[in-house]
Amino acid sequence: MTGDWKLTRTYESAQGTVRWDVLGEPGGPPVVLLHGTPWSSYTWRAVARALAPRHRVYVWDMPGYGSSEKYEGQDVSLGAQARVFTELLAHWELERPAVLAHDFGGTVAARAHLLHGAAYERLALVDVVVAFDSWGSPTYQLMAAHPEVFSQLPPALHRALVREYIASASFPGLRGDVHDSLVAPWLDEAGQPAFFRQIAQNDHRWTEEAERHYAALDLPVLVCWGAEDQWITAQNARRLAERIPGARVRLIEGAGHLVQEDAPAELCAALDGFLRERG
Numbered sequence: 150m151t152g153d154w155k156l157t158r159t160y161e162s163a164q165g166t167v168r169w170d171v172l173g174e175p176g177g178p179p180v181v182l183l184h185g186t187p188w189s190s191y192t193w194r195a196v197a198r199a200l201a202p203r204h205r206v207y208v209w210d211m212p213g214y215g216s217s218e219k220y221e222g223q224d225v226s227l228g229a230q231a232r233v234f235t236e237l238l239a240h241w242e243l244e245r246p247a248v249l250a251h252d253f254g255g256t257v258a259a260r261a262h263l264l265h266g267a268a269y270e271r272l273a274l275v276d277v278v279v280a281f282d283s284w285g286s287p288t289y290q291l292m293a294a295h296p297e298v299f300s301q302l303p304p305a306l307h308r309a310l311v312r313e314y315i316a317s318a319s320f321p322g323l324r325g326d327v328h329d330s331l332v333a334p335w336l337d338e339a340g341q342p343a344f345f346r347q348i349a350q351n352d353h354r355w356t357e358e359a360e361r362h363y364a365a366l367d368l369p370v371l372v373c374w375g376a377e378d379q380w381i382t383a384q385n386a387r388r389l390a391e392r393i394p395g396a397r398v399r400l401i402e403g404a405g406h407l408v409q410e411d412a413p414a415e416l417c418a419a420l421d422g423f424l425r426e427r428g
Contacts, residue, residue: 155170155216156190156210156216158171160237163229164233165220167233168209169190171241173202177204178204180249180424181208181246182250182251182258183204183251184252185276186347186351188251189216190209192410193251193347195409195417197398199413200202209237212229213343216334223346225343228260231264234257245269245325247269247272248271249272252406258272259366263310263363263365263366270368273423274314274372275373275408276380276406276421277389291378294349296346300345300346302341307335308419312332318406319407320379320404320411321335321380322403323407337421364392367393371398371399373416374399374408375405375407378404379405381406
């Protein structure tokens with residue numbers, strides 16, 4: 150992976166090798182973290198480490214992301230990711246973990262629960278990709294329509310595009326080493342086509358299908374959002390919460406879409422408080 154964040158375990162899923170790891174002492178209440186796009190478990194490192202003293206924290210890179218396998222023809226759609234997540238929960242023998250999900254990880258978690266029967270103790274949704282009007286800027290849509298063209302960009306141009314795209318997810322701006330680590334998985338021979346492959350396969354039909362079932366969510370739900378999110382504006386937090394019975398909203402001031410990087414202490418406090426409500 151990158152820097153001091155490495156996933157040491159593997160699982161052979163239907164969509165290739167998934168790298169994962171677990172933090173905390175055995176026996177702690179289980180918590181599973183899901184990343185979004187174009188991220189990996191690296192974005193959850195601060196939260197995972199903060200929660201580990203009191204929880205058993207599971208982290209993983211979805212197929213086609215981070216340090217997990219990337220290959221031509223791979224199905225990295227939200228539908229496939231939800232099925233892989235359901236497989237992983239069974240592999241980990243987790244019956245009712247708490248689930249904390251960012252970006253499209255929220256849709257993956259929702260689909261696994263609502264469509265594949267995965268059971269959770271509680272669910273936190275952080276700046277999630279939801280249907281409404283939040284799927285894709287004009288630039289995103291252009292890349293989605295022509296992945297084969299963008300995959301052939303000269304490496305220097307590709308690097309510049311990915312760096313600018315990722316930088317726009319932060320409100321105060323990313324620290325240099327963090328920015329490098331977020332970009333790195335997409336720069337090698339497998340990473341460049343994988344970057345555009347996942348964009349091409351991210352389609353609003355996956356989010357719309359899950360959205361139709363949100364009213365059936367019967368568990369504690371916290372909706373966390375960066376108040377300055379320019380990718381998926383904070384108005385979507387309220388709109389999402391309105392579709393989920395009993396859901397609460399927590400806005401994180403001064404944070405953009407990458408709230409884990411922009412305001413890790415504030416996010417950790419909100420999520421830890423939510424987890425402490427168990428029982």
